[in-house]
Amino acid sequence: xxxxxxxxxxxxxxxxxxxxxxxxxxxxxxxxxxxxxxxxxxxxxxxxxxxxxxxxxxxxxxxxxxxxxxxxxxxxxxxxxxxxxxxxxxxxxxxxxxxxxxxxxxxxxxxxxxxxxxxxxxxxxxxxxxxxxxxxxxxxxxxxxxxxxxxx
Amino acid sequence: xxxxxxxxxxxxxxxxxxxxxxxxxxxxxxxxxxxxxxxxxxxxxxxxxxxxxxxxxxxxxxxxxxxxxxxxxxxxxxxxxxxxxxxxxxxxxxxxxxxxxxxxxxxxxxxxxxxxxxxxxxxxxxxxxxxxxxxxxxxxxxxxxxxxxxxxxxxxxxxxxxxxxxxxxxxxxxxxxxxxxxxxxxxxxxxxxxxxxxxxxxxxxxxxxxxxxxxxxxxxxxxxxxxxxxxxxxxxxxxxxxxxxxxxxxxxxxxxxxxxxxxxxxxxxxxxxxxxxxxxxxxxxxxxxxxxxxxxxxxxxxxxxxxxxxxxxxxxxxxxxxxxxxxxxxxxxxxxxxxxxxxxxxxxxxxxxxxxxxxxxxxxxxxxxxxxxxxxxxxxxxxxxxxxxxxxxxxxxxxxxxxxxxxxxxxxxxxxxxxxxxxxxxxxxxxxxxxxxxxxxxxxxxxxxxxxxxxxxxxxxxxxxxxxxxxxxxxxxxxxxxxxxxxxxxxxxxxxxxxxxxxxxxxxxxxxxxxxxxxxxxxxxxxxxxxxxxxxxxxxxxxxxxxxxxxxxxxxxxxxxxxxxxxxxxxxxxxxxxxxxxxxxxxxxxxxxxxxxxxxxxxxxxxxxxxxxxxxxxxxxxxxxxxxxxxxxxxxxxxxxxxxxxxxxxxxxxxxxxxxxxxxxxxxxxxxxxxxxxxxxxxxxxxxxxxxxxxxxxxxx
Numbered sequence: 001x002x003x004x005x006x007x008x009x010x011x012x013x014x015x016x017x018x019x020x021x022x023x024x025x026x027x028x029x030x031x032x033x034x035x036x037x038x039x040x041x042x043x044x045x046x047x048x049x050x051x052x053x054x055x056x057x058x059x060x061x062x063x064x065x066x067x068x069x070x071x072x073x074x075x076x077x078x079x080x081x082x083x084x085x086x087x088x089x090x091x092x093x094x095x096x097x098x099x100x101x102x103x104x105x106x107x108x109x110x111x112x113x114x115x116x117x118x119x120x121x122x123x124x125x126x127x128x129x130x131x132x133x134x135x136x137x138x139x140x141x142x143x144x145x146x147x148x149x150x151x152x
Numbered sequence: 153x154x155x156x157x158x159x160x161x162x163x164x165x166x167x168x169x170x171x172x173x174x175x176x177x178x179x180x181x182x183x184x185x186x187x188x189x190x191x192x193x194x195x196x197x198x199x200x201x202x203x204x205x206x207x208x209x210x211x212x213x214x215x216x217x218x219x220x221x222x223x224x225x226x227x228x229x230x231x232x233x234x235x236x237x238x239x240x241x242x243x244x245x246x247x248x249x250x251x252x253x254x255x256x257x258x259x260x261x262x263x264x265x266x267x268x269x270x271x272x273x274x275x276x277x278x279x280x281x282x283x284x285x286x287x288x289x290x291x292x293x294x295x296x297x298x299x300x301x302x303x304x305x306x307x308x309x310x311x312x313x314x315x316x317x318x319x320x321x322x323x324x325x326x327x328x329x330x331x332x333x334x335x336x337x338x339x340x341x342x343x344x345x346x347x348x349x350x351x352x353x354x355x356x357x358x359x360x361x362x363x364x365x366x367x368x369x370x371x372x373x374x375x376x377x378x379x380x381x382x383x384x385x386x387x388x389x390x391x392x393x394x395x396x397x398x399x400x401x402x403x404x405x406x407x408x409x410x411x412x413x414x415x416x417x418x419x420x421x422x423x424x425x426x427x428x429x430x431x432x433x434x435x436x437x438x439x440x441x442x443x444x445x446x447x448x449x450x451x452x453x454x455x456x457x458x459x460x461x462x463x464x465x466x467x468x469x470x471x472x473x474x475x476x477x478x479x480x481x482x483x484x485x486x487x488x489x490x491x492x493x494x495x496x497x498x499x500x501x502x503x504x505x506x507x508x509x510x511x512x513x514x515x516x517x518x519x520x521x522x523x524x525x526x527x528x529x530x531x532x533x534x535x536x537x538x539x540x541x542x543x544x545x546x547x548x549x550x551x552x553x554x555x556x557x558x559x560x561x562x563x564x565x566x567x568x569x570x571x572x573x574x575x576x577x578x579x580x581x582x583x584x585x586x587x588x589x590x591x592x593x594x595x596x597x598x599x600x601x602x603x604x605x606x607x608x609x610x611x612x613x614x615x616x617x618x619x620x621x622x623x624x625x626x627x628x629x630x631x632x633x634x635x636x637x638x639x640x641x642x643x644x645x646x647x648x649x650x651x652x653x654x655x656x657x658x659x660x661x662x663x664x665x666x667x668x669x670x671x672x673x674x675x676x677x678x679x680x681x682x683x684x685x686x687x688x689x690x691x692x693x694x695x696x697x698x699x700x701x702x703x704x705x706x707x708x709x710x711x712x713x714x715x716x717x718x719x720x721x722x723x724x725x726x727x728x729x730x731x732x733x734x735x736x737x738x739x740x741x742x743x744x745x746x747x748x749x750x751x752x753x754x755x756x757x758x759x760x761x762x763x764x765x766x767x768x769x770x771x772x773x774x775x776x777x778x779x780x781x782x783x784x785x786x787x788x789x790x791x792x793x794x795x796x797x798x799x800x801x802x803x804x805x806x807x808x809x810x811x812x813x814x815x816x817x818x819x820x821x822x823x824x825x826x827x828x829x830x831x832x833x834x835x836x837x838x839x840x841x842x843x844x845x846x847x848x849x850x851x852x853x
Contacts, residue, residue, distance in 0.1 A: 051200050059227060084213065091210055
C-alpha cells in the first residue's frame with residue numbers, strides 16, 4: 001500500500017524553476033493535506049570545515065527561502081523552511097528527506113546540455129539515484145530558439 | 153538513521169572566529185559580575201546542528217533558526233525584523249491590528265517603497281486634482297467680479313483676463329519645472345526659499361503652504377458637500393457630518409499608501425478630464441457650426457460700475473485661484489518612479505497644459521455663450537446645459553465636477569504630509585511627522601491634516617463662502633517667495649541660459665506678487681486677516697520647536713570618545729513590604745547587580761517590623777535592612793526622602809531602586825491592589841541620578 005503523503009520536500013536554489021516546483025508541490029499538498037518543507041543547501045568547499053560560518057551564503061539562502069515562501073503564501077500554501085550546509089547538495093537533500101520522513105521530493109531542474117546532449121544535472125541525478133521516496137522533476141521549458149532547433 | 157542517543161550533539165560555533173554579532177561565540181560559560189556563571193549569548197539567534205547522513209561519513213550541518221520567523225539574518229551582526237515579529241501579543245491589540253489591516257491594508261516593508269512610487273498617469277491624478285478642480289470655479293470667480301460692470305461691458309474682459317491668468321499659470325508651472333530639476337528631493341517653495349533667500353522666508357513659505365493645504369481640504373470638501381446637499385436638499389442638516397465623513401474617507405484612503413490612494417482617486421479625476429474635453433470640444437464645435445445653445449443661459453444681470461483698473465485687477469486676483477495646487481508636484485518629486493525629476497517635470501507640463509486649456513476653454517465658451525453667474529447655478533452647469541441640454545451628458549459633467557471638487561483635497565493629503573515631513577527633518581515640526589506608517593505613507597501628517605480640516609469644517613459649519621476668503625493668500629505668498637528664490641538660484645549657479653530663466657522667474661514673481669497683494673487687500677476684511685495673523689504665529693511655533701530640538705541636541709552631545717574603564721558605582725535599594733515571592737525575586741535580582749543591597753521597609757507597627765527583620769536575615773543575611781517607622785502611615789514619601797538622604801552620603805554614585813512588582817492575571821484584579829510600586833516608579837522618575845527597575849512576578853490566577 002502507498003504510504004500516505006504527509007511531507008513534501010522542495011529543494012530550492014534561487015533559480016527560475018523554484019516557483020514551478022513549489023506550485024506543483026502546493027497542488028499535491030492541498031489535495032493530500034501534506035506539509036511542504038522548502039530546503040536550501042549551501043555547498044561547502046572541501047578546504048573549509050563543514051560547519052564553517054558562511055554568512056554570505058546563509059544570507060542568500062534566507063533571501064531565496066523568504067522569496068519562495070512569500071510566493072507560496074500568495075498561492076495559499078503554508079510552508080516551512082530549512083537551511084543546510086553540506087559538501088554536496090544532492091546527498092544533503094536525500095539525507096534530509098530521510099530525517100524529515102518525507103514521502104515525496106519535488107525538484108525543479110534547469111535544461112542542461114553536455115556534449116550537445118541533454119543531461120540531468122548532478123544534484124538531481126544524485127537524488128534520482130539515491131532517494132528512498134518518490135521524486136518528481138519539473139524541468140524548465142526550453143528556450144524558444146532551442147525548441148525550434150530541436151525540432152520541437 | 154541515527155537514534156537520539158547517538159546523534160552528534162549540536163556543534164559549537166567556530167572557535168577563535170568571531171560570530172555574526174562580532175562576539176566570540178561559544179556555548180561555554182564565562183564569569184559574571186558577581187562570579188555567577190553568565191552564558192555568552194548567540195546574538196544572531198542561529199545555531200548549527202551537525203547531522204549524520206544515511207551513508208557512513210556523510211555529515212551535513214543544519215542551520216537552525218528557531219526564531220527565523222521573527223528575525224532574518226541579513227549580514228553578520230544584522231537581523232531583519234519580519235512582519236510576524238511586529239504582530240501584537242495581546243488579544244485586544246491583535247483585534248485592533250486586524251481592524252487596522254482591513255481599513256488600511258497589510259504593512260509594507262521599507263523595500264517596497266520603490267513599488268509604492270507613482271507612474272505619471274497616477275501622479276497626474278493625485279497631484280493635479282486640486283489644480284484641475286479650480287477649473288470648476290475659477291472662471292466663475294472672474295465673472296462674479298466683472299458682472300459688477302456688466303452694463304459697462306466689463307464681461308468683455310473675461311477672456312483677456314483668463315489669458316493673463318493662463319500666462320501666470322504657465323510661468324508658475326515653468327518655474328516649478330526648473331525647481332523639480334534643481335531640487336529633486338522635493339520641497340517646493342519651502343526648500344527653494346530657504347536655500348536661496350534664507351531660513352525666515354523659507355519658513356514663511358512653509359507656513360503659508362501648510363495653512364493653504366488645510367484650507368484646500370476644508371474648502372474642497374465643503375464645496376463637494378454643498379453640491380450634494382444642493383441636489384438633495386433633505387441632506388442639508390447633515391452637511392457637517394457628510395463633510396466629516398468625506399474627510400474620514402480621504403484619511404483612510406491616503407493611509408493605505410500613495411499608490412493605492414492613486415488607484416482609488418485616479419478614476420474620478422480622469423472622468424472629469426474626459427467630461428471637460430467633451431464639454432469644450434462639443435461647445436467649440438457647435439460655435440463653429442453656428443448652432444444655437446441647446447438651452448439658453450439666463451440673461452446678464454449686473455451692475456453698472458465703470459470698468460476700472462482696480463476692477464480688472466480684482467477679477468485677475470479672483471481667477472488666479474486656478475494656479476493653486478501647481479506646487480504639489482514640485483513638493484512630491486520623490487513620490488515619482490525613477491527618473492523622478494524627469495517624470496515629475498513631464499507630469500507638471502501635462503498638468504499645466506490641460507489646466508490652462510480647460511480654463512481658457514471654459515472662459516471662452518462662457519463668453520461666447522454669454523454665460524454669467526446666477527444665483528443657484530454654477531457657470532459650468534449653465535455651460536453644460538447650453539452645450540448638451542439637460543441630458544445624461546449634463547449629469548456626467550455635474551457629477552464629475554462634484555467628484556473633482558471633493559478630490560481636490562487629495563492633493564493636499566499628499567502635499568501637507570510631505571512638507572510636514574521635510575520640516576520635521578529640518579527640526580521645525582515635531583519628529584512625529586517624519587514617521588512613516590504601515591503603508592509607507594506619512595501617517596501622522598495625514599491624520600493631523602484630517603483633524604485640522606475637520607475642525608475648520610465644524611467651526612465654519614461647512615460653509616464654503618466663509619472659508620474661501622481665507623484661501624489663496626498663502627499660496628500666492630509661497631509662489632512669490634519660491635519664484636524670487638529661483639531668481640537667486642539662477643544668479644548663484646549661473647548655469648547655461650540663466651539670464652533667460654531668471655527673467656522668466658522674475659516675471660512670474662511680479663505676477664504672483666500682484667495677485668498676492670490684490671488677494672490680501674480685497675479679502676482682508678472678509679477673513680484673510682486670519683491667515684495674515686496665523687502666518688507669523690505658525691512661523692514662531694516652527695522656531696520654538698527648532699530651538700527645543702537644538703537645545704536637546706546640545707545637552708545630549710557627548711564629548712567622550714570611549715566608555716569609562718571603571719564601572720559606575722551603584723547604590724542598590726530594594727523597598728520591601730513583605731518577604732513574599734515577588735520581593736525575594738527582586739532581592740535575588742539586586743544581588744546579581746551588586747554585592748551590597750539595602751532593603752527599605754516602611755511600617756506602622758514596630759513589632760511586625762522586628763519579625764520582618766528576622767525573616768529577612770534568615771533569607772539573606774548579607775542584605776542590610778533599614779526600617780522606617782511611619783506613624784503618619786505614608787509609604788511613598790518616606791522612601792523618597794530616605795533615598796535622597798542616603799544618596800547625599802555618596803553623591804557620585806548612581807542609585808538603582810529595584811521595585812518588586814506582581815502582575816495580576818486580569819486587568820480588573822489590578823484595581824484591588826494599592827499599586828505602591830507604580831506610585832514609587834512615577835515619583836522616582838524625575839530624579840536625575842536614580843534608575844528604577846521593576847522586577848515583575850506574574851500571578852497565574
